[in-house]
Amino acid sequence: TQAAEARERALPARTRDGHAVAIGANVNNPEQVPLALDHGAEGVGLMRTEFLFLERGDTPSEGDQYATYSAMLAALGGRPLIVRTLDIGGDKQVAHLHLPREENPFLGVRGARLLLRRPDLMEPQLRALYRAAKDHVPAGAPTGKDAPLSIMMPMITSVPEVLALRAVCERIRGEIDAPPVPLGIMIEVPAAAIQADALARHCDFFSIGTNDLTQYALAIDRQNTELAPEADSLHPAVLRLIRMTCEGAARHGRFVGVCGGIAGDPFGASLLAGLGIDELSMTPRDLPAVKARLRASNMADLRTLAARACAEEDAAGVRALDGAQS
Ligand code: PEP
Ligand code: MG
DSSP states (O other), rough: HHHHHEEEEEEEOTTTTTTTEEEEEOOOOOOGGHHHHTTTTEEEEEEEEEEHHHHHOOOOOOOHHHHHHHHHHHHHSSSOOEEOOOBBBBBOOOOOGGOOOOSGGSSSSSSSHHHHHHHHHHHHHHHHHHHHHHSSSSSTTOOOGGOSOOEESSSSSOHHHHHHHHHHHHHHHHHHHHOOEEEEEEOHHOOOOOOOOHTTTTTSSSEEEHHHHHHHHHHHHHTTTTTTGGTTTTTTHHHHHHHHHHHHHHHOOEEEESGGGGGGGGHHHHHHHHHHEEEEEEEEEGGHHHHHHHHTTTTHHHHHHHHHHHHHHHHHHHHHHHTTOO
């Protein structure tokens, strides 16, 4: 029945041997939150704020952004929200920003690289976020993975970028006298996965963007339809980068999420859990099947599965392990 289905969706993604994986939804506006919660989301693991810029013909003001982030926090009622700062560039071009044309936009001034060059874009966004934290995050709210608001930086490649972004965040937080807000980074460039241990020292959490990590690891443009069948996030090279990311994070006690498309695939989600991923965030419609699959699994088996997948020679070999597991 419908009621039984709704009850099932609301259950945590806890494996049979008692290991819980946090489950979030990728949601870009407050109107989508009720649907995500209804599908079993425990929070929002990725809010892509470039949509605030893409959906309109001009740049949203600090006040507009403050209103949107406040509405997100209200809709979530204290459940975790991870807001990603602007990820413009690559496939996400915003005409009204009049950014210079680039030969290779995916390898150009994108994400954090743009933020660091354009304080006029980054600073109003951060002020809006810290004001929302100050006004809507109650004192004594949980920190870490359960924090009601976290800020995440896109397209990070190096430690100096993180230090520079952190410094801006701290200055703005000080000016506003806002409470601390966990600061995380996207791991979506192979250099960042390889240097995860160094990066983990300087931020509070990671979220792996497997869409871009796959694109950059396999040198396949994520929009190239001809090569789409080969752009498989379950390629063993990508899985090994994810494993390195988890190992680097574990060394500093940081949690790791995945918010790329593969998190919403039940087999992909099983592998990711086996690799040590703490949180999976996906399109709302993918939530029920992923939760059901994890609830039917044993973490001990998923760890074995993940180790075998990393040792495979190609993505087809990894995919052949689906169903072969006990
Ligand atoms: C990703 O790259 O996997 C990701 C989640 O970010 P986006 O798809 O917005 O680039
Ligand atoms: Mg990305």
